[in-house]
Amino acid sequence: MTIKLNVDGVPHSVDADPSTPLLWVLRDHLNLTGVKFGCGMALCGSCTVLMNGAAIRSCAMPLSAVGEREITTIQNDQDPIIGKLQKAWVDEDVSQCGYCQPGQIMSAAGLLKSNAKPSDEEIIAAMRGNICRCGAYNRIKSAIKKVVAEA
Amino acid sequence: MEVSRRDFLKTTALTGTAFVLGLYLPEKSRVTAAESTAKKLAPNAFVRIGEDNRITFLIGQAEMGQNTFTTLSMCIAEDLDADWEKTDIISAPVHPAYNHAWAPMQLTGGSSSIYTMQAEMRKAGASIRQMLMSAAARRWNTQISRIKTKDSMVLNPATGARLTYGDLIEDIANLEVPQNPKLKSPEAFKLIGKPVKRHPKEAWAKVRGEAEFGIDVRLENQKYAAMIHPPVFGATVKNFDGSKALQRQGVHRVKQTPFGIAVIADHWWQAKQALDDVRVVWNAGEFKQVSSESLRQQYRAMMEKPGASARKEGDTAKAFQQAAQILEADYEFPFLAHAPMEPLNCTVHDQGGKAGIWTGGQMQTVYRNACAEALGLEREAVTYHNTYLGGGFGRRAVPNMDFILDAVFAAKGEPWPVMTLWAREDDIRMGNYRPLRINKVRVALDQQGNITALESKLVGQSIMADTMFASFIQNDVDPFMVEGLATHHYDFQNNDIQVYRVKLPIVPLWWRSVGHTHTAPVVEGIIDEAAHAAGRDPVDYRLNLLTEKRMVDVLEDVARISGWKTRKKEQNVGYGVAVVESFKSFVAQVAKVRVSGNQFEVEKVWCSVDCGFAFNPLNVENQMMGGIHFGLGPVKFSALTVKDGMVEQSNFHDYKVVRMSDAPDVEVSILNSGEEPGGIGEPGTPPIIAAVANAIFDATGKRYRSQPIEMG
Ligand code: FES
Ligand code: FES
Numbered sequence: 001m002t003i004k005l006n007v008d009g010v011p012h013s014v015d016a017d018p019s020t021p022l023l024w025v026l027r028d029h030l031n032l033t034g035v036k037f038g039c040g041m042a043l044c045g046s047c048t049v050l051m052n053g054a055a056i057r058s059c060a061m062p063l064s065a066v067g068e069r070e071i072t073t074i075q076n077d078q079d080p081i082i083g084k085l086q087k088a089w090v091d092e093d094v095s096q097c098g099y100c101q102p103g104q105i106m107s108a109a110g111l112l113k114s115n116a117k118p119s120d121e122e123i124i125a126a127m128r129g130n131i132c133r134c135g136a137y138n139r140i141k142s143a144i145k146k147v148v149a150e151a
Numbered sequence: 152m153e154v155s156r157r158d159f160l161k162t163t164a165l166t167g168t169a170f171v172l173g174l175y176l177p178e179k180s181r182v183t184a185a186e187s188t189a190k191k192l193a194p195n196a197f198v199r200i201g202e203d204n205r206i207t208f209l210i211g212q213a214e215m216g217q218n219t220f221t222t223l224s225m226c227i228a229e230d231l232d233a234d235w236e237k238t239d240i241i242s243a244p245v246h247p248a249y250n251h252a253w254a255p256m257q258l259t260g261g262s263s264s265i266y267t268m269q270a271e272m273r274k275a276g277a278s279i280r281q282m283l284m285s286a287a288a289r290r291w292n293t294q295i296s297r298i299k300t301k302d303s304m305v306l307n308p309a310t311g312a313r314l315t316y317g318d319l320i321e322d323i324a325n326l327e328v329p330q331n332p333k334l335k336s337p338e339a340f341k342l343i344g345k346p347v348k349r350h351p352k353e354a355w356a357k358v359r360g361e362a363e364f365g366i367d368v369r370l371e372n373q374k375y376a377a378m379i380h381p382p383v384f385g386a387t388v389k390n391f392d393g394s395k396a397l398q399r400q401g402v403h404r405v406k407q408t409p410f411g412i413a414v415i416a417d418h419w420w421q422a423k424q425a426l427d428d429v430r431v432v433w434n435a436g437e438f439k440q441v442s443s444e445s446l447r448q449q450y451r452a453m454m455e456k457p458g459a460s461a462r463k464e465g466d467t468a469k470a471f472q473q474a475a476q477i478l479e480a481d482y483e484f485p486f487l488a489h490a491p492m493e494p495l496n497c498t499v500h501d502q503g504g505k506a507g508i509w510t511g512g513q514m515q516t517v518y519r520n521a522c523a524e525a526l527g528l529e530r531e532a533v534t535y536h537n538t539y540l541g542g543g544f545g546r547r548a549v550p551n552m553d554f555i556l557d558a559v560f561a562a563k564g565e566p567w568p569v570m571t572l573w574a575r576e577d578d579i580r581m582g583n584y585r586p587l588r589i590n591k592v593r594v595a596l597d598q599q600g601n602i603t604a605l606e607s608k609l610v611g612q613s614i615m616a617d618t619m620f621a622s623f624i625q626n627d628v629d630p631f632m633v634e635g636l637a638t639h640h641y642d643f644q645n646n647d648i649q650v651y652r653v654k655l656p657i658v659p660l661w662w663r664s665v666g667h668t669h670t671a672p673v674v675e676g677i678i679d680e681a682a683h684a685a686g687r688d689p690v691d692y693r694l695n696l697l698t699e700k701r702m703v704d705v706l707e708d709v710a711r712i713s714g715w716k717t718r719k720k721e722q723n724v725g726y727g728v729a730v731v732e733s734f735k736s737f738v739a740q741v742a743k744v745r746v747s748g749n750q751f752e753v754e755k756v757w758c759s760v761d762c763g764f765a766f767n768p769l770n771v772e773n774q775m776m777g778g779i780h781f782g783l784g785p786v787k788f789s790a791l792t793v794k795d796g797m798v799e800q801s802n803f804h805d806y807k808v809v810r811m812s813d814a815p816d817v818e819v820s821i822l823n824s825g826e827e828p829g830g831i832g833e834p835g836t837p838p839i840i841a842a843v844a845n846a847i848f849d850a851t852g853k854r855y856r857s858q859p860i861e862m863g
Binding site for chain 1: 215349354355361364367375400493776777779804810812
């Protein structure tokens with residue numbers, strides 16, 4: 001079945017079962033492998049993307065439920081907040097294995113889009129859905145705060 | 152023809168063996184056309200210089216977050232005097248030139264990459280630099296002593312002449328590689344010992360989602376396999392019927408692999424959904440009756456008899472007879488999954504007569520060879536591509552090669568490349584865990600409260616047994632099971648450490664810091680109990696009994712940075728300390744814990760580390776932080792339990808790991824002792840487990856010896 005999808009400003013037509021999670025459509029149909037699979041159950045945040053600007057777990061979002069809404073991934077090179085976060089991530093030397101980091105950045109982007117000056121508690125609340133097995137949490141926090149401070 | 156690493160360093164480039172080097176060092180498969188036609192020189196196995204003056208480092212170690220790519224490249228770049236901003240790092244192919252110093256294979260483990268390879272990397276850089284200088288001296292008709300280098304350029308300060316390294320690649324092609332090049336003196340270091348961030352190319356690729364992990368490999372006409380694994384450990388497939396699954400859209404094949412049943416489809420999600428339609432009949436085997444509780448009973452029963460001796464000195468029996476006080480403690484450590492963030496996967500293309508294999512692995516040579524054997528090919532006919540690893544923690548150095556063999560057998564005989572990807576549940580339930588271990592400990596204290604004897608009875612599986620590393624086991628003792636325990640640095644005079652090895656169908660595996668995950672909590676727990684029994688300060692008590700200066704130094708340092716002596720007694724707040732040597736490095740930590748009801752939060756951790764010399768202090772700090780958070784998981788909640796021969800947990804909802812909300816602030820102090828360098832990937836983990844338990848005791852007066860700590 002062909003379903004229309006709007007990703008990073010580009011319209012796509014995807015031939016996939018409507019129940020397919022958005023994650024697998026992005027990774028395996030559209031080849032946007034920056035969106036990561038970690039748990040498949042909305043438990044780890046690796047697959048986070050933005051849907052109309054809000055962070056969602058793409059592994060738990062069926063393709064059929066996306067509709068017209070705009071999907072933004074880590075591979076979006078136009079979004080200024082994502083760009084700022086990426087730079088802060090590099091400046092703060094956040095990534096270790098790096099696998100969780102696209103999801104971390106997208107969760108942070110979702111947070112900053114709705115709240116440009118989050119408190120420490122708000123940062124933790126928004127980020128606790130994202131697991132980093134390498135334990136880069138201290139640096140993730142400082143990178144977000146850096147972007148907040150510059151805002 | 153096998154070319155050794157020594158040969159690489161001896162031979163020159165564009166002539167003679169150099170062409171062999173070219174053959175042995177294939178370009179990465181997906182370089183662009185421009186890259187592949189541009190002229191490049193491969194003066195040794197680790198460096199390539201392009202005529203555009205871009206320098207590429209080839210690293211045979213796996214990059215799994217521990218930052219080995221950057222740190223080893225810093226060592227080469229330093230002595231090559233390379234312009235760091237104009238370098239690239241790629242994963243080397245499988246070749247003996249990149250073998251580990253410990254074994255005839257490429258291996259990333261034991262926190263050993265930097266300390267085993269740094270000297271050779273520096274020499275690799277220095278020898279090329281010297282060749283470039285002699286080539287320039289020849290061109291400029293001057294003496295080599297007049298020549299300087301800087302940022303990938305050769306300079307003649309007298310004339311102002313300059314050439315890039317890339318300008319000189321033809322010139323150095325015929326030069327002899329110097330065997331004893333002069334290394335930079337430490338005062339001249341620009342990279343080594345400095346807080347250098349992860350290599351910019353890698354760092355940017357990772358934040359843009361462009362870094363290629365095993366799971367991101369995409370080949371033409373690639374298919375995907377999902378797996379069904381045995382529900383019960385040790386179960387085998389009796390028969391299966393995949394006919395219904397094969398009727399589903401996109402599904403191509405249902406077949407057996409050494410570890411389960413693979414369904415191959417156009418997309419992984421299709422394969423995963425089709426698993427429900429495969430009917431498998433299992434031979435459940437004897438393990439069906441087994442539970443964590445039955446294992447516990449089995450382990451405890453073993454302690455009745457004497458075990459294999461890992462350390463015996465003095466007269467322990469006498470010391471216990473004469474003791475003023477005896478402390479007994481029981482420690483229990485559950486099975487743990489590594490749960491690296493990137494689910495396990497491997498891609499194989501069986502091309503008939505040759506094959507390709509793509510994964511992020513910590514034992515490339517072993518995986519390549521296994522692939523060749525399974526496909527009936529010569530080893531050289533298999534090209535192995537090591538991608539970035541989405542975390543390893545030991546799980547991607549797996550002697551039974553579970554996820555690798557699943558992939559090889561899934562792809563065997565198929566017309567397409569096949570990526571076999573395990574779901575998170577496969578990883579959590581399939582074994583290769585930090586094994587369950589139980590340790591019954593006694594210490595004897597004299598009138599002054601000092602420990603005079605330690606007795607330990609440790610039961611559990613040996614990781615090395617039944618693997619290619621089994622020869623490490625001597626006199627029935629696996630040294631990795633008792634590391635840190637049999638080798639503790641306290642002056643107890645009488646030691647009696649006994650071990651009991653268990654065999655189970657649950658495969659055990661090294662988990663970040665290996666044996667120390669369960670020995671550090673025991674040694675650093677019981678000594679804390681003894682300090683308390685003696686009415687002494689836990690830091691002073693340890694200092695008094697330590698026999699190793701480096702342990703003393705980190706302990707004093709962590710006491711200093713944490714303000715140990717002036718810490719305030721506060722309601723529901725506790726401080727705990729621990730000091731551990733692991734992987735040739737010394738780490739002391741103080742944890743500050745706040746208790747409320749049956750909950751505790753680790754608010755802050757101070758960490759002092761002596762790894763001899765910090766090649767990259769920023770990375771040492773990152774690894775300490777990461778190691779601490781990794782160790783906090785099992786302290787707080789990570790545990791696997793067995794029931795009816797199955798692991799009860801399956802994903803991150805019931806196998807809990809540390810999240811940002813659990814992660815304490817960490818302050819790291821690095822002592823450059825100038826002693827022999829040690830590792831940093833793992834040593835951050837062991838002390839935290841004991842430090843937190845000791846802090847909870849400080850806050851509550853209750854000892855928690857088993858993991859996870861369940862208060863109440
Ligand atoms: S993969 Fe979606 S939250 Fe883990
Ligand atoms: S950087 Fe490795 S999981 Fe976060």
